[in-house]
Amino acid sequence: MSSDGFFLGGQIDPASGDALDPRVEVHYDANDLTTHGVIVGMTGSGKTGLGVIFLEEALLAEIPTLVIDPKGDMTNLMLTFPDLAPADFEPWVDEGEARREDKTVGELADDKAQLWTRGLGSWGLGGDDIARLRSSAKFTVFTPGSSAGVPLDVIGSLAAPDDGDPEAVTDEIEGFVSGMLGLVGIEADPLASKEHILLSNVISHAWAQGEDLTLEGLIGRVHRPPMRKMGVFDLDAFFPEKERLRLAMRLNALVASPSFAGWRSGVPLDIQSMLWEEDGTPRASIIYLAHLSDDERQFVVTLLMSKMVTWMRSQSGSSDLRALIYMDEVFGFVPPTAMPPAKKPILTILKQARAFGVGMLLSTQNPVDLDYKAMSNAGTWAVGRLQTERDKARILEALQTASGEGDIDQIDSLVSGLGKRQFLLHNTRDKAPVVFGTRWAMSYLRGPLTRDEIGRITRDDPLHDTVVTAPEPSSASAPDGADAGGDDATPIAPTVASGIPVHHLDPGAPWADEVGASRNGTNYEAALAIKVHLTFDDRYAGVDHAEEWEAIAHPLTDRFDATTLVAVDHDDRDFLDGPPGAATYVIPDAPIHEKAWFSSVQGAVSDHLRRNRSVEVFKNSTLKLYSRIGETREAFATRCNGVADDHADAEAAKIRDRFEDKMDDVRERIQDASRDIDEAEIELVARRQDEMLSGAGAILDVLLRGKKSTRSISASSRSAKRTAERKLRRAEADLTDKAEDLAELEDDLLEELTEIDERWRDKAADIETIEIGLEQND
Numbered sequence: 001m002s003s004d005g006f007f008l009g010g011q012i013d014p015a016s017g018d019a020l021d022p023r024v025e026v027h028y029d030a031n032d033l034t035t036h037g038v039i040v041g042m043t044g045s046g047k048t049g050l051g052v053i054f055l056e057e058a059l060l061a062e063i064p065t066l067v068i069d070p071k072g073d074m075t076n077l078m079l080t081f082p083d084l085a086p087a088d089f090e091p092w093v094d095e096g097e098a099r100r101e102d103k104t105v106g107e108l109a110d111d112k113a114q115l116w117t118r119g120l121g122s123w124g125l126g127g128d129d130i131a132r133l134r135s136s137a138k139f140t141v142f143t144p145g146s147s148a149g150v151p152l153d154v155i156g157s158l159a160a161p162d163d164g165d166p167e168a169v170t171d172e173i174e175g176f177v178s179g180m181l182g183l184v185g186i187e188a189d190p191l192a193s194k195e196h197i198l199l200s201n202v203i204s205h206a207w208a209q210g211e212d213l214t215l216e217g218l219i220g221r222v223h224r225p226p227m228r229k230m231g232v233f234d235l236d237a238f239f240p241e242k243e244r245l246r247l248a249m250r251l252n253a254l255v256a257s258p259s260f261a262g263w264r265s266g267v268p269l270d271i272q273s274m275l276w277e278e279d280g281t282p283r284a285s286i287i288y289l290a291h292l293s294d295d296e297r298q299f300v301v302t303l304l305m306s307k308m309v310t311w312m313r314s315q316s317g318s319s320d321l322r323a324l325i326y327m328d329e330v331f332g333f334v335p336p337t338a339m340p341p342a343k344k345p346i347l348t349i350l351k352q353a354r355a356f357g358v359g360m361l362l363s364t365q366n367p368v369d370l371d372y373k374a375m376s377n378a379g380t381w382a383v384g385r386l387q388t389e390r391d392k393a394r395i396l397e398a399l400q401t402a403s404g405e406g407d408i409d410q411i412d413s414l415v416s417g418l419g420k421r422q423f424l425l426h427n428t429r430d431k432a433p434v435v436f437g438t439r440w441a442m443s444y445l446r447g448p449l450t451r452d453e454i455g456r457i458t459r460d461d462p463l464h465d466t467v468v469t470a471p472e473p474s475s476a477s478a479p480d481g482a483d484a485g486g487d488d489a490t491p492i493a494p495t496v497a498s499g500i501p502v503h504h505l506d507p508g509a510p511w512a513d514e515v516g517a518s519r520n521g522t523n524y525e526a527a528l529a530i531k532v533h534l535t536f537d538d539r540y541a542g543v544d545h546a547e548e549w550e551a552i553a554h555p556l557t558d559r560f561d562a563t564t565l566v567a568v569d570h571d572d573r574d575f576l577d578g579p580p581g582a583a584t585y586v587i588p589d590a591p592i593h594e595k596a597w598f599s600s601v602q603g604a605v606s607d608h609l610r611r612n613r614s615v616e617v618f619k620n621s622t623l624k625l626y627s628r629i630g631e632t633r634e635a636f637a638t639r640c641n642g643v644a645d646d647h648a649d650a651e652a653a654k655i656r657d658r659f660e661d662k663m664d665d666v667r668e669r670i671q672d673a674s675r676d677i678d679e680a681e682i683e684l685v686a687r688r689q690d691e692m693l694s695g696a697g698a699i700l701d702v703l704l705r706g707k708k709s710t711r712s713i714s715a716s717s718r719s720a721k722r723t724a725e726r727k728l729r730r731a732e733a734d735l736t737d738k739a740e741d742l743a744e745l746e747d748d749l750l751e752e753l754t755e756i757d758e759r760w761r762d763k764a765a766d767i768e769t770i771e772i773g774l775e776q777n778d
Contacts, residue, residue, distance in 0.1 A: 005029045006057035008050070009438040010123075012422055014414050019437060026436040030061055030321045032380055032429055033359030036350055039423075040367050040395060041384025046421030048073045050382060051328055051363050052441045055284065058324045059137040064275035064282035068304065068327040070297055072290035072448030075141055078457045079444035082131035084117045086110040091456070092446050112444070119440035130442045137282045141458050142274075144263065144300050146291055148451035149458040151266025154303050158213040159268075160206065161310050168310040171348060173203045175306030178341030179299035184250050189339075194230075194239050195247055201227060215255055215264070216490075216584040217522065222248040223492050226578045248492050267463055269303065271311035275323050291451055294332065298341050301333055305345035308358070312349070318357030325349065325360040331369040334362075343371070350377040367394040381426040385418050392416070399426055493585050494526060497595040503529070503575035511568040515552045524579065526588040528553035529570055530605060534613065534774060543617060543629065543772055549609065553601070556590035560601045562608035614771040622763040637767060644764035651756050659749050663742065670742060673735035680728035 004027035011024040039054075041047035055065050055077060067074045081088035090109035098108040120126055143149035158176070161169055174190050177199040181188040188196035202221045206213050223245050230238040254260055267273075274285040287304060289297045308325065315322070327333070333342045349360050350373070362378070364370060368391065375398040386392045392415055396408055414424050414435055426433040449457065458464070496502050504524065505517055515527070532549045551565040591597045618627035618636045623643050627636040 006054065006061070007439060008053055008057070008425070009436045012435040012437050014417060014435050017417060017419050017422070026425065026434060028057075028380075028425070028427070029429075030058065030063065031319065032427055033321050033324060033361060034319065034354045034357060035379030035428070036353070036359055036377055037361045037380035037382065038370070038375065038378045038398075039361065039363040039382045039384070040365070040386070040391075041382075041423070042365055042387040042391075044420065045384035045418075046423070046438055047363055047365070047384055048328070049421060049441050049445055050384075050423060050438050051326060051361070052076060052443050052445065053438055054361060055324070055326055056133055056442050058321075059282065059284055060133055062136055062282050063321055063324055064137070065284050065324045065326060066271075066274060066304075066308070067284065067286040068289065068301060068325070069286050070289045070329045072288060072450075074286055074326070074328050075288060075449040075454060075457070076441075076443045076445050076447075077284060077286060078139055078141060078449075079446060080130050080134050080442055081113075081116075081444065082127040082134065084113050084120075084127050084130075086113040089113050089116075089444060092444060092453075094446065116440070116444065120442065123439040125440065125442065133442055137284045138277055139284045139286070140461055140463060141286045141288050141454055142267070143288050143291065143451070143454060144266070145259075145296060146262050146451065147265075148291070149288055149454045150461055150463045151262060152287070152300075153264060153266040153268050154300055155215050155264050158203070158215065158218065160210050160212050162314075165310070165313050168313045169207060170204075171345060172306040172310050173200050173207070175302045175309075175341060175345050177203070178344075179302035180251070182295045182298050182302075182341050184254050185295070186250075197230065198222065198225065198239055198244070198247075201225070201230065214522070214584070217579075219248050219251045219255065220490075220492055220579070220585065222251065224578055245492070252490065252492060269307055271307050288454060290448060298333070301327075302341040302345060305342060305349060309345050309348050309352075312353055312356040312358045315356045315358075317355050320357050321359050322357030323359070325353075325358065326363070327360070328363045330362045330364045331366070334371045334374045335369065336371045347371070347373055347377075350374055367391050367398065370398075372398075379428045381424070383415055383418070383424040383426065384422065385420065386415065490585050490587060493524075494587055495593040496526075497593055497598055499595070500592075500598060503577060504579045506574050506576050509570070509574035511552075511570065511574070514568055515554060515566050522579075523584045523586060525554065525586045526556050526590070526592055528556065528601065529575070530565070531570075532605065532609060534609065537772075540626075543615075543626070549613065556588045556592065558589050558591065560590070560597075560604050562604045565605070565608070610774045610776070613774055616769055616771055619768050619770050620764070620766055621768070622766045633767065633769075637764070640764040640767065641761075644760040647763075648756050648760040651760075652753050655749065655752050655756070663746075667742065670735060670739060673731060673737075676731035677728065677735055680731045684725060684728055 004025075006028040008026045008028055011020050011026055012018065013020055039047050039050055051074065055067065055074070058065050067077070069075060079092055086106065086109040089112045090105060093105055093108045093112055095105055098105050101108065103111070117126075120129070141149040142152040144152040144154050161172060174196075177196050178188060178190065180199070181193075181195055186193070186195055190196050190200070199218070199222065202218060202225055203213060205226050206217075206221075223241075225235060225244075228235050273283075275283055277283060287300065289300060292300065327346075333340065334346050335343070346360075349358065353360060361380075362370070362374070366387070367375070378398075381395070381399060383395055386395065392412065395415065396412055399411060400408055411424065411426070411433060414433065418424065418435070421438045422435060423438065424433050424435050493502070505512060505527075507517075507520070509517075530551045530553060533546065534549050535546050537543055549567070550570050551567045552570070553560070553562075553565050555564075615629055617629065618631070618633055619625070620636075620640050623640055625636075625640055625643060627633075627639075631639075
């Protein structure tokens, strides 16, 4: 692009149809495309060439382009040869054309090289300009639904958008749902179709929570939506379950088709990365659609344009052209009398994109292909040769509507005189329309490329090495809430026998890890949450104990194995009415749709519990005691010791009664002996005092008077004293004997009490463990 704008060609003299002499170049202000444009012309008018020139000029100006290519013509942008060498042209020339001209492929390639060299030279262009074009942007051909070029993962667009603009999100959901339903042959009015309303609500519900969806998850939720009402009506009244299942199966048939695999792999559909490289280099992203059916094209264009609307609304305002959307052959996408899925996002771009610096350039053979709203929003028209007077009348009407003024008769005359590769350029910002002939395209315009040729030209594209393939579910077996799947995975929850409540495991359940569940899984396997009321009773043990036993059974096989049960303490808080996010279901081996299977499970669980489930109690046969349920052995032993102590105390009380009289008699005799000792001691002391106080005088008197002999006096005194001493010794010996009798009696009592204690201690320790099992009616 020159400093004057897009170099489109040279001005034509309307009267003669020849180029002006000297040549007057036609340049177009790129920013005028923010009010969008339309190229219209019959086959052979040069319409495709002009579209390529617009794109070349935009890329030379470093304006990224998003090119929608329904026929494959715009892939010619990839055929740029700076050396203009015949060898560069040779792989791309038409062998049929060479045969018709009676030339070899090499000779035709040489002719094409010379033709392009002369053609570009006539406009002051050459190999350096082509080299500048190639270096100005990164060129990529995306082939959604095919690996011929760079695959494009359009289904990845189910990721929740970062933009919080409610209108943009709603439009994106509407576009996706309309396109998806179109793929399965359902023409759905967003306001009246219950299929459209249901799918839109499911996606909206997930995105409102910031949750990304997979296509499997979406289909699964069609069968079991995460909401119970649609508007004011109950869900089942609005859209009965059987009808939802039919819709889910219809969508599932699409997903199950081998040809659909191509839609689920490739570079994620991301507008920002399709317009710019990470280093800021602009991109020319060509979306090749020639290999797709009409419904598939609608699907891709709808998703692409919906994503574009969301992206542009996230940008700041701009009066400069920030990005260019080019759509070749718009037939069927924006018709005047119908509302195909792609129409709404395209009209939204035409109405709103100007504020964000995004321009759209549409190309069509017939102006009747375009809705009036689209035509009225176009500020630039490039009109080539038209096929019918009706087409011309439609164009004149559109031009008058767009500009609101101008000499329509003059425009009519100018359009009628157009030749091949000549166009009337009508820009509402210019004073008058201009007739011009297009310059020579730098790209080799050889016509639509085949899928094989697309593969050759994109073979070295580095994006082939960064293609992200939709992950396959793991084949590992896991219970509800865990990652599992493989070929047996389905977005539709398996049918469960009537009367069996169905829930989903809450990833936050505290026992989830015990059963091997992944807290971040999106694939679900069937598992049984089992709760059994058990009664353990034993009349002799006085046990009448009730409890609830809970377990999870997984995996579920045709022949149920109760030994695989994992006992966990689950309750209602551990389960959800629906999956917490997108869900894929693994088809179980067990026939869970049959009521009889659940009956067999119930019988197997009952038999298993009778054989293996019991409660332990402790028994003391001697004391005739049983422990309580949950009472520890230590606590029961303490209780037995207490009862034994009571028995021992009762027996000891009888012995104490028997020994009490004997002990009282001995104590009385001890008291008597003590009194005798006291009396003997008093008598001895008195004797000694008498001797001291009176005995000495009497003896002296006897001696002095000479009445008795000395021996007789001494003997008399000693005899009295000895008598008192003997009496004391006898009293003391008697007390000692009585004390020994009491000690012996006490020893006998202690021995009997010790025997009682040991005997009852042994009885208290006589504890055994017994098990109380379950009976049929327990």
